[in-house]
């Protein structure tokens with residue numbers, strides 16, 4: 257198994273406001289051999305306290321949805337566009353996204369996943385470099401290039417969207433069904449890609 261040594265950010269002061277507001281840098285978690293990388297926006301308060309992405313209320317939804325598909329957070333990779341909590345949980349600024357981009361690119365390149373799932377508008381627009389109507393486009397497969405490599409990106413609503421709008425749960429479920437299928441997850445084994453990937457069909 258690859259290790260996370262080169263992927264984890266140990267120290268960074270590129271964003272003065274975030275350096276001030278964070279208690280710690282929140283690196284990605286899960287296996288560096290993952291077939292699927294989930295990319296969120298930025299750590300919130302729970303993540304900032306615990307040092308792990310998606311461990312708060314949205315993380316509870318994500319864990320539940322992964323488990324329903326025989327996936328768990330150890331078998332996939334979960335990371336964020338920005339690794340430090342923005343003050344008051346505001347959206348990351350353009351320059352903060354840019355400052356953190358090479359860490360995300362490095363993580364994706366090292367893991368070399370069959371599929372990237374972008375959770376919400378910010379990561380979808382960040383990785384696809386265009387505006388995204390995330391509810392309408394959730395479940396759509398797109399492509400992004402990092403250096404000379406092309407990666408499949410599945411656009412997905414953010415798990416927190418289900419807190420404000422019940423109808424978003426079906427949208428999330430449907431996109432995650434597609435993610436599990438595209439990554440070739442064996443429903444009896446799980447593990448983020450133990451079966452035959454269907455990505456070649458897209």
Ligand code: URA
Pocket residue numbers: 296297298299300303308309310311312314315336
């Ligand atoms: N929302 C995100 O986008 N990322 C997290 O780590 C937690 C909540």
